[in-house]
Amino acid sequence: DLALAKRLGATVTPEAVVLSPSGEVLYRGRIDDRYDKPGGKRRERPTTFDLRAALRAALDGTPAPKPWPPAVGCDIEFP
Numbered sequence: 001d002l003a004l005a006k007r008l009g010a011t012v013t014p015e016a017v018v019l020s021p022s023g024e025v026l027y028r029g030r031i032d033d034r035y036d037k038p039g040g041k042r043r044e045r046p047t048t049f050d051l052r053a054a055l056r057a058a059l060d061g062t063p064a065p066k067p068w069p070p071a072v073g074c075d076i077e078f079p
Contacts, residue, residue: 002078015071016051018058027054029068038072 008017009028018027032046054064 002076005076006078010071010076012071012073012075014073016054018051018054018064020058026058027051027064027068028071029054030071033069035072040072 008019008025010017014031016027016029016031017025020026027050029050031049031051033048033050034043034046036043048069050069054068057064
């Protein structure tokens with residue numbers, strides 16, 4: 001029923017969400033910049049690894065860089 005996606009505010013797939021142990025959203029956005037805009041051309045290799053940076057920040061106990069880059073993908077169709 002996509003309850004978790006709704007609760008976390010995910011809107012497209014793929015979209016990454018990093019949570020703290022208490023359930024706080026630390027990051028919600030794209031995985032990398034392979035696609036930088038809807039309908040945009042796909043890069044052969046990403047140049048920015050946003051999810052990796054967010055995970056590193058979470059492990060280091062620092063905030064993920066903001067603004068969080070929006071995920072690019074297909075809209076999630078909620079029932």
